[in-house]
Amino acid sequence: MLRINRYVEIRRDPDSEELLAREGDAPAHSILQRAGFLPVVRVHESYHRVPKGLTAKDEDRLATAAVARLRAQGYHVACDADFDTDDRPASYPPSSASVAHLASRVRAATTTDDTAAALTELAAPHDGVLTAIEEVLTATADFYDGLGEPSDPPIARRLRYLADEVLRTIHTDLSDTRNQLADRHAPHPGRSTCTQKVPANERERSAVCACPPPPRTLPTPPPPVAVGLRR
Incomplete structure (x- = not known):
């Protein structure tokens, strides 16, 4: 089905x-x-x-x-x-694929430096992703200015507001976040890189790496039964 x-x-x-x-x-x-x-x-x-x-x-x-x-x-x-058609055109990765890859880098990051490097691609002042988005918004606003309908100038002003105010705020906050992470030089306590190497003093012959076992997750206890519902 x-x-x-x-x-x-x-x-x-x-x-x-x-x-x-x-x-x-x-x-x-x-x-x-x-x-x-x-x-x-x-x-x-x-x-x-x-x-x-x-x-x-x-x-x-x-x-x-x-x-x-x-x-x-x-x-x-x-x-x-x-x-109806039998045509099957070839497909190619969209323009956003490289940006989506940054999310994969952050998910796989084990240190603050790794995440800072990924965020730099977004926040770089000259050729970062957010700078490119700002250029697209501004170019679209310029396009609306020349269309000639009475409703077009307000749309152009709205697009420039998004570029100059909203997106700039996001850019500033993300840059600050990136800088704070870059200054820390710390590993993420919940993530580690497995080398898949077993130390010489390992007692279990079945071991394939020296990583500690994952933290045990205790089952959630059931909610208490209300006294008034008992029979």
Whole structure:
């Protein structure tokens, strides 16, 4: 039986004729959005739709590309016959993959120096990740300034506020955290690097390393029974 989060349905609504994509997990939603779909979040449901103003032919092309990308990643896609395809395009790591790798480095870090080195890639003032995000926000604000609609300047101001105030606060706090960790030069007490070497005085011949046993976790006792409930 298929897990519901590995299932995606892409069809035209029989009543409204809108092209909608439903179901799927977060990776599937990323694929849909990279194919051109837009997320819609309601109180009792969420789904994806195509952008406004597309011709029916453009919508079909967008849906077909989404079906191909999803199936290439192992999703079961139920779709209208017009969108069915045997194409399986190659996939490549997204631009965020290198940033996500920093989280893996922090999870594997055994010293404050290790974590400080990973955070430096985020907080570096010239070419860090946060500096790049600030440049994207500013460039998008500049783009909105030239679009010409009355609602565009407020959006541009909001984007500059995010870059100049919110993101800068995050950048400052993260830089301080990185500096504090870099000054400590301390191992993490709950993490250690296993060398998989057995000392000469080890008495157990089955030992493969000298690491201490993991701390014992005591079972949580059941909650006390209320006196009034006893019979």
